[in-house]
Amino acid sequence: MADxxxxxxxxxxxxxxxxxxxxxxxxxxxxxxxxxxxxCGKTTTLRMLAGLEFPTSGEIRIGDRVVxxxxxxxxxxxxxxxxxxxxPHMSVGQNIAYPLKKRRVPKxxxxxxxxxxxxxxxxxxxxxxxxxxxxxGQQQRVALGRALVRDPKVFLFDEPLSNLDAKLRGYMRAELxxxxxxxxxxxxxxxxxxxxxxxxxxRIAVMEGGKLQQFAPPQEVYRAPANRFVASFIGTxxxxxxxGELREENGRWLFEAEGLSVDAGHLGPDxxxxxxxxxxxxxxxxxxAGPITGTVQLVEQTGHENIxxxxxxxxxxxxxxxxxxxxxxxxxxxxxxxxxxxxxFFAEGPTGKRLNREDPAVEAxxxxxxxxxxAIS
Amino acid sequence: xxxxVGPPDGQPxxxxxxxxxxxxxxxERRYSxxxxxxxxxxxxVFCAVIVYPLISAIYxxxxxxxxxxxxxxxxxxxxxxxxxxxxxxWTSLRTNLIWTVxxxxxxIIFGVGMAxxxxxxxxxxxxxxxxxxxxxxxxxxxxxxxxxxxxNDLYGILNxxxxxxxxIEFPIDxxxxxxxxxxxxxLVGAWKYFPFVVIAVLARLQSIPDQLYEAARIDGAGPxxxxxxxxxxxxxxxxxxxxxxxxIWDFKEFDLIFLLTxxxxxxxxxxxxxxxYKEAFSLNQMGMAAAYAVIMMLIMxxxxxxxxxxxxxxxx
Numbered sequence: 001m002a003d004x005x006x007x008x009x010x011x012x013x014x015x016x017x018x019x020x021x022x023x024x025x026x027x028x029x030x031x032x033x034x035x036x037x038x039x040c041g042k043t044t045t046l047r048m049l050a051g052l053e054f055p056t057s058g059e060i061r062i063g064d065r066v067v068x069x070x071x072x073x074x075x076x077x078x079x080x081x082x083x084x085x086x087x088p089h090m091s092v093g094q095n096i097a098y099p100l101k102k103r104r105v106p107k108x109x110x111x112x113x114x115x116x117x118x119x120x121x122x123x124x125x126x127x128x129x130x131x132x133x134x135x136x137g138q139q140q141r142v143a144l145g146r147a148l149v150r151d152p153k154v155f156l157f158d159e160p161l162s163n164l165d166a167k168l169r170g171y172m173r174a175e176l177x178x179x180x181x182x183x184x185x186x187x188x189x190x191x192x193x194x195x196x197x198x199x200x201x202x203r204i205a206v207m208e209g210g211k212l213q214q215f216a217p218p219q220e221v222y223r224a225p226a227n228r229f230v231a232s233f234i235g236t237x238x239x240x241x242x243x244g245e246l247r248e249e250n251g252r253w254l255f256e257a258e259g260l261s262v263d264a265g266h267l268g269p270d271x272x273x274x275x276x277x278x279x280x281x282x283x284x285x286x287x288x289a290g291p292i293t294g295t296v297q298l299v300e301q302t303g304h305e306n307i308x309x310x311x312x313x314x315x316x317x318x319x320x321x322x323x324x325x326x327x328x329x330x331x332x333x334x335x336x337x338x339x340x341x342x343x344x345f346f347a348e349g350p351t352g353k354r355l356n357r358e359d360p361a362v363e364a365x366x367x368x369x370x371x372x373x374x375a376i377s
Numbered sequence: 378x379x380x381x382v383g384p385p386d387g388q389p390x391x392x393x394x395x396x397x398x399x400x401x402x403x404x405e406r407r408y409s410x411x412x413x414x415x416x417x418x419x420x421x422v423f424c425a426v427i428v429y430p431l432i433s434a435i436y437x438x439x440x441x442x443x444x445x446x447x448x449x450x451x452x453x454x455x456x457x458x459x460x461x462x463x464x465x466x467w468t469s470l471r472t473n474l475i476w477t478v479x480x481x482x483x484x485i486i487f488g489v490g491m492a493x494x495x496x497x498x499x500x501x502x503x504x505x506x507x508x509x510x511x512x513x514x515x516x517x518x519x520x521x522x523x524x525x526x527x528x529n530d531l532y533g534i535l536n537x538x539x540x541x542x543x544x545i546e547f548p549i550d551x552x553x554x555x556x557x558x559x560x561x562x563x564l565v566g567a568w569k570y571f572p573f574v575v576i577a578v579l580a581r582l583q584s585i586p587d588q589l590y591e592a593a594r595i596d597g598a599g600p601x602x603x604x605x606x607x608x609x610x611x612x613x614x615x616x617x618x619x620x621x622x623x624x625i626w627d628f629k630e631f632d633l634i635f636l637l638t639x640x641x642x643x644x645x646x647x648x649x650x651x652x653x654y655k656e657a658f659s660l661n662q663m664g665m666a667a668a669y670a671v672i673m674m675l676i677m678x679x680x681x682x683x684x685x686x687x688x689x690x691x692x693x
Contacts, residue, residue, distance in 0.1 A: 052591050073597030085592035089610035098606070102597035146596070 003028040003186045004049065004154055009058030011044050011210075018044040020210040022058070031180050031187045033197035036207035037233070043158060045207070046190045050079050050156050063153055073102070078147035079156040082163060084139045086131040086146075093118070093127035096145040103150070117149040137168045144179075157189040161196065173199060194234055198222070206230045213351065227353050228346040231279045237307055239279045239344070240318045246276040246345065246355075255345060259313030260292070262340050270347065271355040279344040282307070285320030290337025294318070296328040310334060431674075438667035444657055449664055456668035465644070465652065466669070470676075473648040476563060476634070477627045483567035484623060485616070488574020493608075495575065496582045506579070513572035521636040524565050528552055555645045558638050562646050566633055570626075574619055581615040582608070621684040625677050649673050 004026040011019040019041040026032050034042035047053040048060060051072035060067050067075050078099070086095050093114055100110045118124045121141045131139055140160060147155055157176075161169045177200055180187055191197050197204045198218045206213045206221060206229075214226035225231035231239045244257030246264065253264035253271060255278045262278060287308050294310035297317060306322045320336065328334055346352040438456055442449030460466050495506050512520065527535050528551035536548040551561045585608065593603045631650040634640065640647030640655070647655075649669060657666035 050591075050595060052594070072591075072594045073599075077595065079592070079595050081588045081592060083586060083588050085586065085588035087589065087592075087606065087610070089613070098593075098598075099596035102602065146592075 003030070003063060004188065005059075005061040006045070006049075007059045007061075009045070009048065009060060010056045011041070011048060011053060012056045017210050019048070019055075022210075022212055024205060024212070024215065026186060026188065028186055029184045030202045031177075031189065031200055033201040033204045034188065034190045034207060035192070035194060035197040035204050035233075036213075037192060040207040041210040042190045042192075042205075042207050044210075046079075046156050046158055046188060049154070049188060050077060051075050076153040077156055078150055078152040078154075079158065080140075080143045080147050080160045082159040084131075084143040084160075084163075086139060086142055088131055091128050091130055092123055092134070092142050092145075095131065095142055096123075096149050099146060099150050113149050117145045120148070121145050136164050137172065140164060140172060148179075148183075151185075153186065155185055155187040157187065159191055159193075160189075162191075162193070169196075176200060194236070198234075206233065208233070208351065224356070224358070225279075225344065225354060227351045228277055228279065228349070229351045231344055231346065231354070235281055237282050237319045239281050240285070241277050241279045241346075242316060242318075243275070243277050246271060246273055248273055253345075255343075258316060260316075260338075262338060262343060264343065264345055265340065266357050267345060267355045268357045270353060271345070272347075275348040276355065277346045277348070277352060279346060280318075280338055280342060282319045282321045284339045284342035285310075285318060285336055286339065287320040287322050287334060287336040288326060290335050292336050292338065294334055294336060296330055296332045296334050298330065299327055301327070308334075310336060434667045434670050434674075437664055438671050440664040442663040442667075444661035444663045447663065452664065456665050457672070460665065460668050460672065466649075466672075468644065469647050469649050469652045472559075472644075472646060473628060475559065476566070476630070476646070476648055477624060479559070479563040480566035480570070481620065481623055481627050483563065484571040484574050484627075485620065487567060487571040488619075489578050489612070489616075491571065492575045492578035492582055495579055509575055510572045512569050513576075517569065517632045518636060520569055521565070521633060524561075525552070525637065528561060552638050553642050555642060558642055558646050562634055562637055565637060566627065566630065569633060570623065573623065577615055577619050578612060581612055585611045617687055618684070621680055621687065625680045625684070628677055628680070629673065 004024070006022050006024040009019060009022040010017070022041075022045060024032075024045075034045055036042050044053055048055050049062070051067065051070065055068065062075055062077065087098065090098065096117055097110050097114045100113060105113070114127075115124070118127055121144060123138070123141055123145055126134060126138060126142075131142065134142065140163075143160070160176075161172050164172060173196060180200075189196070189200065198221075201218055203215060203217050204221050205215045206226075208229050214221055214230045216224075216226075221230060221234055225234060225239075228241065232241055242257045242260060244255055244260065246267075247254045247256060248271075251266075253267045255262045255264045255276065257278070264278075287310065292312070294312045296308060297311045298309040299322075300307040300309075301324065304324060306324055306326060307319060308322050308326075308328065309317055309319050311317050318336075345355040347355060437449075439451060439453055440449035441452045441456070491509060495502060495509065499505065527533050530536060530548045530550045530553070533548070533551070535551070536545070539545045540548065549557065551557050589607050589611075590603055593607050598606055629650055630648070631654065634646055634648055635651055635654065638646045640651040650673070653666045653669045653673070656662045656669060
């Protein structure tokens with residue numbers, strides 16, 4: 001059963017369109033991430049769900065009621081803010097109890113609920129402290145506590161981990177996943193950090209320019225990005241994207257770019273001859289052996305692997321992953337190959353649609369090799 | 378063979394080391410000298426216009442002095458003894474407190490209220506924000522003259538309007554009877570100085586994070602609850618400072634009251650600063666005036682100490 005539904009939601013600020021024709025069906029108990037770069041409309045979407053912004057048009061349902069005209073406090077939602085937004089003059093206990101107080105929960109009951117929540121989040125020894133006496137991680141947990149204590153239908157998170165240091169962020173990520181599993185509540189999580197989105201979500205809604213680009217489970221977003229934007233946005237290091245042309249030859253597609261020619265095999269029905277782009281993730285490159293020659297431009301040693309950037313003819317750069325012991329000198333010539341089975345093909349333009357055929361069996365058949373074409377010099 | 382200076386290669390030279398230390402301390406000393414030089418003008422001016430008059434006032438208060446000649450005789454603490462046993466001091470202190478509490482309360486209420494209005498997204502907000510400062514920036518003399526016209530019982534526009542509206546049958550004497558005179562002084566004082574509260578509160582209001590209000594809305598707080606649970610606690614610090622500062626400034630207010638009522642009718646609005654003036658320049662008793670001034674300073678010292686403690690705890 002869908003728990004949160006956004007239908008044809010638009011949000012305009014003056015003439016600027018922050019969210020365009022957004023449709024999202026969020027199932028009960030799902031953990032959804034709204035992912036995208038700054039200004040993509042993800043936070044506006046969350047704020048519309050919270051009732052802090054009003055959609056210009058469209059309908060928002062939470063549970064079985066339309067909430068367009070329902071005040072934030074009556075939507076049965078809780079929100080955790082990026083800055084935590086703890087009431088600075090109230091103690092931890094009073095902060096957590098505040099939403100209960102405003103809902104006129106009797107004092108004794110309130111105390112019990114606060115104690116239970118504090119225990120769950122290991123905040124019991126801090127109940128009498130003021131927010132400014134707490135560390136970032138502790139403040140974060142208090143903000144979580146204030147959201148949890150009411151047991152709302154939907155939890156909204158607005159980049160809640162972005163103010164924490166990397167180590168604490170990893171820890172809190174795990175805590176949130178565990179919390180979601182334990183509570184089984186619907187959670188909507190806004191982030192620009194793809195790692196958070198990938199590790200925590202049941203499904204990711206990737207947004208750009210106010211538009212939904214893809215709404216799918218993390219693995220699908222990674223393996224079958226709906227378009228060029230999603231492909232380039234997801235993954236670190238990012239997908240190598242090469243602009244070129246598609247050509248059909250005897251029922252098979254051939255992708256050609258400066259110095260490169262890749263057998264695209266069978267593409268989907270949307271493929272047309274003409275300008276297109278090919279995307280290949282760094283793991284789709286085999287650096288060290290293969291028919292293509294390039295020059296090593298940069299080797300980044302991360303410890304468990306090396307990120308190697310290779311320059312091809314023209315100004316084309318491709319990034320690959322290599323074993324930590326594979327180190328080349330900058331400027332050294334290197335051979336590599338492209339695994340065409342892992343290649344994605346996109347129509348022209350920054351959000352050009354993915355052209356690959358969806359059937360993986362067919363894609364496997366199309367598995368082929370990349371061939372080197374003489375560099376046009 | 379040239380004379381060897383310092384230890385052989387590779388060995389630290391203790392002499393040079395000491396010299397380096399001395400050089401460093403020399404540099405440090407130069408910095409502190411520069412620091413002293415830079416604050417010296419301020420210290421000198423401070424001494425000339427604050428410390429000297431202060432000590433001079435305390436000194437003068439121990440004499441019985443005839444103002445025009447500034448000649449006097451040593452009377453020790455007699456001025457203080459006389460002052461504290463005089464009814465005038467206590468009446469004036471009471472008047473002073475009524476004025477201070479009255480005008481300060483109105484300044485705070487109007488100031489906070491107006492700041493809240495100006496913080497909203499209203500039309501012509503910038504214009505309104507500038508206009509609201511007008512009473513604060515206008516010269517007290519000009520402001521009081523205008524108010525005296527408005528209040529005038531013969532040709533004042535206030536009486537004219539109220540009589541035209543049929544609210545009153547006879548003109549009201551705003552400045553010549555009690556309690557009208559005190560109420561008028563308090564109101565004009567509130568009008569003149571509430572913009573200070575507006576500026577300070579508005580500045581604080583703008584720095585309250587929106588997310589606090591949003592969190593409160595999601596937690597189910599209505600507009601009134603948001604004011605008491607978010608706005609007011611956030612304003613507490615700034616309000617304490619405003620109240621302490623304005624209390625000091627209002628307590629020593631002279632020109633506004635002097636020009637509006639001159640302390641009258643009789644001595645009904647005569648606050649301590651007016652008594653100081655009267656003693657010094659009407660009764661020509663500079664010594665007694667100085668004693669009044671010193672007592673006033675001691676009263677304000679309480680507020681000042683509170684203010685300093687407040688700012689110090691804030692700083693830490």
